[in-house]
Amino acid sequence: MTEPRHQEVQDAAAGLPALPPAEELDRALRDATPTEIIAAALQAVGRERLALVSSFGTESAALLKLAADVDPAIPVVFLDTGWLFEETLAYRDELIARLGLRDVRSIKPLEQTLSREDPDRELWFSDPDACCRIRKVEPLNRALAPFSAWINGRKRFQGGARAEIPIVEADGGRLKFNPLANISPEDIAGIYASAGLPPHPLVASGYLSVGCMPCTSRTTPDEDSRAGRWRGRAKTECGIHTVKAS
Numbered sequence: 001m002t003e004p005r006h007q008e009v010q011d012a013a014a015g016l017p018a019l020p021p022a023e024e025l026d027r028a029l030r031d032a033t034p035t036e037i038i039a040a041a042l043q044a045v046g047r048e049r050l051a052l053v054s055s056f057g058t059e060s061a062a063l064l065k066l067a068a069d070v071d072p073a074i075p076v077v078f079l080d081t082g083w084l085f086e087e088t089l090a091y092r093d094e095l096i097a098r099l100g101l102r103d104v105r106s107i108k109p110l111e112q113t114l115s116r117e118d119p120d121r122e123l124w125f126s127d128p129d130a131c132c133r134i135r136k137v138e139p140l141n142r143a144l145a146p147f148s149a150w151i152n153g154r155k156r157f158q159g160g161a162r163a164e165i166p167i168v169e170a171d172g173g174r175l176k177f178n179p180l181a182n183i184s185p186e187d188i189a190g191i192y193a194s195a196g197l198p199p200h201p202l203v204a205s206g207y208l209s210v211g212c213m214p215c216t217s218r219t220t221p222d223e224d225s226r227a228g229r230w231r232g233r234a235k236t237e238c239g240i241h242t243v244k245a246s
């Protein structure tokens, strides 16, 4: 018999209904549009139990726009690592106003963790996995504690570990929805164009993907969009998608 996961135990203790199986939802939504997938996530768990996680990066406005059209009050979790570009923080504020997002939660790492594990702010260089753990993975786990499901913006066309992502997957005891899994770069550009969405301010300077300042560089035209992340390192993901949430 499979042991119930931490989140399932919490939900049961709170009297919340059990989550539908991820495989069943994935099968049902395999050919659904991103909007249909977001609506299905909302229907599956309800707004109180659903969060969207966004980096407010170069393609983020597309998912945020689609989610705002479904329900602008869906909680949005933004990981403010302490190493973000000022332009990203300004873009977050611009999109909140533009899309009428009503519940954006900017989550920071715990001060005591930073002073204990990264007092000199050099961990990004000496041990980027540990840096991502204390600045992204742990804060995300904390932010997702009240939720039973989350939505994120990964696309299969981004390649690497993302090439095979399903529409819905189990993430620890939570459901994880990937509404943009199936779409193309052209689809994203189409959403920006039809909704008149502003580009991230750093796109004009040659950044195709934007994360933390020390770990983001410009890309050349022959590179894929994530080539500028952790350049020169074996690392390709920060851990929030490769470490299962507890």
Ligand code: SF4
Pocket (backbone or CB within 6 Å): 081, 083, 123, 124, 127, 128, 129, 131, 132, 133, 135, 136, 211, 212, 213, 214, 215, 238
């Ligand atoms: S992306 Fe870089 S600076 Fe940001 S948390 Fe990870 S290692 Fe640290």
